[in-house]
Amino acid sequence: MTTSTAMPSLNSLQTLQTSFSVDVATAHGRALNVPLLAPFTIANSKLDSARNVAIRVELVNGCVGWGEAPVLPFVTAEDQPTALAAAADACQFLVQNPPMLLGSVLAEMSRFLPGHGFASVRAGVEMALIDAVAKSIGVPLWRLFGGALDTITTNITIPIVSPSEAAELAAKYYKQGFSTLKLKVGKNLESDIEVLKAIRVAHPTCAFILDANEGYTANEAVEVLEKLHLMGVTPVLFEQPVHRDDWEGLRHVTHVAKEKYGVSVAADESCRSLQDAQKIIQGNLANVINIKLAKLGVLGALDIIELSRNAGIGLMIGGMVETRLGMGFAGHLAAGLGCFSFIDLDTAILLADDPVVGGYEVSGANYKFTEASGQGVFLRWDGGS
Template structure:
């Protein structure tokens, strides 16, 4: 482990990205340690839009020799004891086509347009993160996330060594709230991955060590009944027992798709995800009609608009009282205040944790609140590569507290740009890597290749 410099305070200090606002009434007294923008440093230029391109890994490159780990391995302990000193950091556009268009109630995608983040510590350890972008859910589009992550990376390189916890808290203060959640998540992932690589342990151990594997569902987007049946038959052959069906654009069409899937995969479990597409009355009608078919979903995710709290409460009540169906809040939960509102008002039975809408630290806060309130948890994502999904999978495996695992979107891409990382055996993800999340990309500075 990197030894803690005794001159470094463990308390968080003001971290200022180029262009970040100063809190009203802030004292003009200098901070006990330098800010993340080094003295005389010019504001960072706009981050490069050079794309990431997968190339064969160099056999001559080998990971840095890890320092001897110090017990305990827990993430909370490391936040106070590990000194982060960033040598290099970079944010790049990460564009990967989908194998087929992915349509949900609120949007349609043909490619991943995310942001990859690479952080290298002065120990030589490297970490990778990904800022997943889905404008119907995240506040950022790709250019905004790329700009925010790029500024954060420039600030990290210009900053002195500091405790991991202080760096992460400062990062949350300068990329605050839901408005910067995706970019913040990408940088947080890369920093935490670099730390885990430096001390030589996998992330699932860092987050608690409950398990080294997870089993995911797989998603069928909004398609025709025939297309849905073909996908369901394919996924049945691959061993998937839980299918997540995107609904919410047309109630009658949704029912026909459900019938077609049920015909080819009669033993599967269903998750319905309306992505805010129904009114409360429509959502309840869907459950009524499914009951007539003898179908009971295991979960009904985000049935109504994110701000329709009364509608969410009504669907949650009817779904459980009448049909014993749990309801999950996804888009309705964008921060800890939303989570507390859901918990206090009994507005949903499950909260869906997505790092891209909450950030890593924000997600851990909500997980803690939900567990204390005995609210069930789901972990999901946007449309992501195995960088972000690998991090989320390690988190879920290590904590061992998720009732629903929805980490399937790398399976929907036309190509896999990620080297290393977890191993997928149908729905089973095994985290066999020795350190971090194990996934990495190769940067190609020639965007024409």
């Protein structure tokens, strides 16, 4: 990864919240539907397309910001119709508001779209506003977030498929330069083990992340680790092994995984608020917290990142099934902060179409962020920017 000297604090997001006045000229939301290359099956759902909401905000100075509100069954509270309705209301609210400081606008959005129930739409609106402000001052988002890095490396995900399909995908991703594979598990323990064996043959040098998406009981999660141990396989991370509300199960798996097998456990679905993060940290319920903007909003995510860093807990960044709008914003944040041990920002690679123009440069598993202001992207939106 390339390091970079951070921009002066004059251009930090925190400073701009108290110094930059936002005056919104127009704001719109619309459906963003993109098919997947292949069906994407996880323990609790199956998708054949991303059905998200794109948000476009234009300031009176002519700068346009873009955001994405991804919706994923069983994870986000919103579905696409409710997200579209909430985005329309939020956009109308932005246009009707008088000019106000960025921090005040973002605070108004937190009140207008509160909690986890509107987190995805709130994240999309926050992305668009922050992107527009960054473009207004001519600063790339990764610098706005701190400028720690200009390059990140992502893993890539293999959904729940047959062993032969998994092996084929692993071989393909090996050739493309991916050294870490994230494997969706949790639907059938025996099938999961067979898939892991097949992948191990196809890509023997890869590092593994297991993601059960709440699919196992605590005992099943420990059994998986024991069987992998007997195979000589140690995952680098075990993500959300049990149901989001099974706090004791999460604590048990975390303790056994670390003490017996040397495996860290990440909380994903179990961490949907600052209060959840505090509970996880105070109770030693997980070793890592997975940050997803659609679960928390941008500002909510930044609060949990700060809390986690201060507590010494590991950080992962991921997403739902998103285009390069959502993935790119999260990538800028990850690069700018430079504090994530695990980066899972791959879903744009799994889509059959790319509706986004510009943005980060992709080379296998590596994303390079440029000096273009904001995200440096626009969506193909009626043929214009």
